[in-house]
Amino acid sequence: MNGKFVKFEDAKIHVLTHSLHYGNAIFEGMRCYNTEKGPAVFRLREHLCRFFNSAKSYCMKIPYSKEELRKATLDLMRVNNVKECYIRPILFYGPGHLGLDPEGLKVNVAIIPVPWGRYFGDKVEKGVRAKISSWCRINPLIVPTQAKCAGNYANSLLAKIEAIDAGYDEAILQNISGYIAEGPGENVFIVRQGKLITPPVHAGILVGITRDSIMRIARDMGIETIIRDIPREELYIADEAFFTGTAAEMTPIVEVDGRVIGDGRRGPITHKLQSKFFDVLRGKDEKYYDWLEFIR
């Protein structure tokens, strides 16, 4: 926290923290996995790159270099002797005044290791039931949707609690043009006629690093990905569907709005990609070692 290792119980902030009041905190979410060659952070550089881009969109300056944050993340894993965890870097303005303009406020950076197993528990295999949200995904005319800014997540949170209250596992948000955007914290893919289809950047999605990893693994397996708008009805008639995200990893979607997707189980292409992806995360495929930042 701000360049020092701080004990968990001492990592506190003031109630007047500017970013708590206005949602102007920038964050990331990454994971560290145990591999045969020791623990490794998955695609650390790409996550830090997005952290800097998110900050830039919201005119926030990170008072460290990417290299300093990369080293700090690896050191953090080392001092905690962690094998597997979720890692949450966060950038926020401290307390001082309540004016909207953050001028003069201290910029803080913390990197927090969080124990976090499977986001959807055993549904990582069985698949989740999703509901099209009554909330639309935030739109690039309103806020930078590609930025991981805390305020953006008010939208995700509304969709998530609505879906849970209605008895579903997860929400899927449409954009204001009526096309599928993404889940509250995941990108969406469907499978039709052996090809993957996923919404484009202009759908207002957060450009997921897992989304990118899955597209690359799919390509290497000879599976084509088409990036195009997806209308809601196409989800219902897809052969297979799945979510991707750092927290949710890769999780099959087996039902949308009460319509069963495919035969209601994890589909063959989803299964094949998921097995390969989990092997890649745990360092079982040398072809993807570039994506692993080992903690030595």
Ligand code: PMP
């Ligand atoms: N969309 C949203 C809104 C998210 O919060 C996330 C999680 N960061 C994703 C998609 C997936 O992104 P990634 O694969 O980089 O975790």
